[in-house]
Amino acid sequence: MKRPILLLVMTAAVALFPDAAVRSEGNAARPAAGAVEGVVAVDLPEPPPGSATRGAERPDLRRSGPHVVYLERIGGELPFPVPEAHPSISQRDARFRPDFLAIVAGQTVDMPNDDDITHNVFSYSPPRKFDLGLYPKGEKRSVTFDVPGVVNIYCSIHESMNGQILVLPNPHYAVLAAPGRWRIEDVPEGEYTLRTWSRRLPPLERRIRVRAGETLRQTLVLPGRLPEEDEE
Amino acid sequence: MRRAALALAGILLLACSAPAPPPAPPAAGTGGIRGRVGAKPHEGVDAEDLGGGGRYSTHALRDARFVDYDRPGPVAVLLIPAGESLPAAATSSPDVEVRARGTGFRPALVVVPAGGRVRFAAEDDAPHRAYSWSDARPFRGRTIAAGETSTIRFPEPGVVRVFDEYDPRPELTVIVARTAWAAVTDDSGEYAIGDVPAGEYLLRTWHARFPPVEMPIRVKDGRWTRIDVTIGVDGLPSAAAGGPVSAASLPELMRSEIDPAFTYLSFAVHHAGEEEIDPERVGATARRLAVAARGIGRFVPPRNGAEHSAFARLGRELADRVTAAAGGIARGNRREAVRALRLARDSCLGCHERYREEK
Numbered sequence: 175m176k177r178p179i180l181l182l183v184m185t186a187a188v189a190l191f192p193d194a195a196v197r198s199e200g201n202a203a204r205p206a207a208g209a210v211e212g213v214v215a216v217d218l219p220e221p222p223p224g225s226a227t228r229g230a231e232r233p234d235l236r237r238s239g240p241h242v243v244y245l246e247r248i249g250g251e252l253p254f255p256v257p258e259a260h261p262s263i264s265q266r267d268a269r270f271r272p273d274f275l276a277i278v279a280g281q282t283v284d285m286p287n288d289d290d291i292t293h294n295v296f297s298y299s300p301p302r303k304f305d306l307g308l309y310p311k312g313e314k315r316s317v318t319f320d321v322p323g324v325v326n327i328y329c330s331i332h333e334s335m336n337g338q339i340l341v342l343p344n345p346h347y348a349v350l351a352a353p354g355r356w357r358i359e360d361v362p363e364g365e366y367t368l369r370t371w372s373r374r375l376p377p378l379e380r381r382i383r384v385r386a387g388e389t390l391r392q393t394l395v396l397p398g399r400l401p402e403e404d405e406e
Numbered sequence: 407m408r409r410a411a412l413a414l415a416g417i418l419l420l421a422c423s424a425p426a427p428p429p430a431p432p433a434a435g436t437g438g439i440r441g442r443v444g445a446k447p448h449e450g451v452d453a454e455d456l457g458g459g460g461r462y463s464t465h466a467l468r469d470a471r472f473v474d475y476d477r478p479g480p481v482a483v484l485l486i487p488a489g490e491s492l493p494a495a496a497t498s499s500p501d502v503e504v505r506a507r508g509t510g511f512r513p514a515l516v517v518v519p520a521g522g523r524v525r526f527a528a529e530d531d532a533p534h535r536a537y538s539w540s541d542a543r544p545f546r547g548r549t550i551a552a553g554e555t556s557t558i559r560f561p562e563p564g565v566v567r568v569f570d571e572y573d574p575r576p577e578l579t580v581i582v583a584r585t586a587w588a589a590v591t592d593d594s595g596e597y598a599i600g601d602v603p604a605g606e607y608l609l610r611t612w613h614a615r616f617p618p619v620e621m622p623i624r625v626k627d628g629r630w631t632r633i634d635v636t637i638g639v640d641g642l643p644s645a646a647a648g649g650p651v652s653a654a655s656l657p658e659l660m661r662s663e664i665d666p667a668f669t670y671l672s673f674a675v676h677h678a679g680e681e682e683i684d685p686e687r688v689g690a691t692a693r694r695l696a697v698a699a700r701g702i703g704r705f706v707p708p709r710n711g712a713e714h715s716a717f718a719r720l721g722r723e724l725a726d727r728v729t730a731a732a733g734g735i736a737r738g739n740r741r742e743a744v745r746a747l748r749l750a751r752d753s754c755l756g757c758h759e760r761y762r763e764e765k
Contacts (some may be wrong), residue, residue: 205459208525221572222533222549233574237498266461268470280409291467294448296639305642330639333471336615376539376576400537400546405523405557 179208194385198380208384211357212392214241214350233374234355241354241372242276242291242340243394244347248381251344256280260316263337265293270327270337274373276349279322279341286314290332297324307362324371340371371393414419429630434602439624439633440598444609445478446638452743473615480515481637482612483597485587487605488622499586501525501557506534507549508578511568515614518560519586525548525557535571542566542582565612581612604628612636725752 199383216236262269262284277283286299287293287309295315296305301323308331319325323345329335346366348356353372370378375397382390432438462470499522505512520525528534528550535557536547542564548556560582568578581588587607589597604627611619616637622634634670727750734743734763 177702235571235574236568265595267466282742288719289467293463294639296642298642303617307644308450319533329473331451331473333473334469374569377650397539398539400539400544402546402548403558404548405559 185375191348202329207360207362209357209359209389210346210361210368210382210384211355211389212391213355214243214353214394214396216353216375216396218397224227235374238374239350239352239372241350241353241370241375242347242369243344243350243358243368244276244342244344245358245366245368245382245384246343247362252348254278254345255348256306257345259350260284261286262286262290263272263295264337265295265329265335268293268332268334270329271336272335273364274340275337276340276342276343276347277319279320279343280318282316282318284337287311292337293337294330295327297325297327298332300370301325321343336374339363363386364394364402368392368394370396374394427726429600431597432628432630434628435604436601437627438598438602438630439483439599439607439623439625440596440608441480441632442482442595442635443474443481443597443635443637444595445473445616446636446640447473447475448639454721459522460651472613477593478613478616478637480513480613480631481595481597481635482515482581482590483589483591483599483635484517484581484583484612485585485602485607485625486601486610486612487517487585487603487607488606490551491515495517497549503527504578505529506536506570511536511570513580513590514577515579515581515590515612517581517583517588517590519588520563520584521559521561522582523557524580525555525560528552529553533572536568536578537567537571538580540564540566541579546571579612579614598630600630609635611632611635611637617642641736720756724750 218236221234224259257278258284261275261277263275264286266288268289272401275283285295285306289310290311292308292310294306294308295317297303301321302317302319305315306317308316318337319341322341325339327337327339338384346358346361348358350356355363361384363384363406366382366384368380368382376396380392380394382392384390417723429438429440440665462468493563499519501523502516502518503525504516512524516524518574520658526534526536526547529552533549536558538545542562543558543560543566545558547556550556559651560580563584566580566582568580570576587599587602589599589747591597602625605627607623607625609619609621616639619637620633621633621635623631625631727746729745731746731750733744734740734746
């Protein structure tokens, strides 16, 4: 019964946000910049009966996140000021909190130990390999991420401590806790690849052109193409 | 009744996983590699405390689990041939069975030779549906309920992460190996890979949380060779240092690293590309680069095939420079060898970069 409702919502989203450029009114962006906005929707069927009886904390792909919508400039990124703020991933109750973070290349992440026990943070992901060593309560160590990509982080002492940092190539991105609306402002005009990144759903990509003073609308329906098959 | 049957199956399983008798000697022309994969904690961490895993008694830390360094969990061990031509892909490997249940896929790590299949079998009353969006094999299987199965073929080598659409928390990793010479460690950390043509290989590990270990090894004709491997966080740079990685698009960086050419390149960059070459250890560095050059030589397109590929050009250049370094060592001319190795290292880094761009 939920599926027709989801379809209805998606149809409404498509009607409200046709994939076409429209003049935005009262645009406050710089002359050479435009905006991109839209909706991330997840089109998956209702799980069959029986699966819903298990744990209440079971993530539902149709409602969970995070989803990141971001842009990659075709022909190379323009220089941009790296945000000075240091986002933080705390070690608390033997968990990384938050366990997912999206940042911009060049940004530094603080990793304070807010537990009473010793922790460690390490990664061997290609964009940034590091080992912060062992450190006690109250101590804070930091890492700068210069190369875009996905960095998986772990604690060498606790199996339950796993996190992910998505390093993006420029500040033109939006993070969604669940499927829904997004908007990216202040995008210098030009050609971009619009991409999505989700923890458990395939990425989408689409070539777009951002025009100065205009808002481009895009509806992104996940999971995109996943060939259905079976050899029996 | 069912419980009794399960208990019996459990006992049989235990009996089967008891220490295996020494394997039969391999056939002529082939050999075997076996050993144990262990894990080493940070210096300063008491391995005794961490052995056996375990939990804290405080309420706030009730979900915290120690990494069990005695039993770090399943590790895939792959042998990537160096020097010789690749044998034909396995045509008829048996299907690998994975059981789907509420607590996750079992086993959680399997190795399949390229072209092989995984059969998913539902084990509890809930419906399951396997799917993946990994580059090496995006797919969405059939919905299966108790007693039903769904079979998926994995044609391309790579690391494929599989989720259950109806309960995406637990995850299955399918390592699709280019060759059939691969194994996953058992509960006690032991692995055995038999029927391997004698020769030179690169051994590579895959573990869900620890970095891969790569080491050149030799499969000896007609016998088993024991190779114990230690995984852990040793060798990762401190926070201040960075790795020699160039910017690439996100999907590029997320692509599998099981690809043999890339594996040889990372191996070479890791061992010989990051630091200044130590004249005292010139021989060791040359040997590592030689392994890399042979591996790259095997996987770059032939000279007349893709003349315009910068990767292929740099690969051949690397091979030539390593040969020059080896010549220098043979003649006892250390300065000449170091100079050639520095040039080889440049080709190696160039190769690494071009590989990302061209692949």
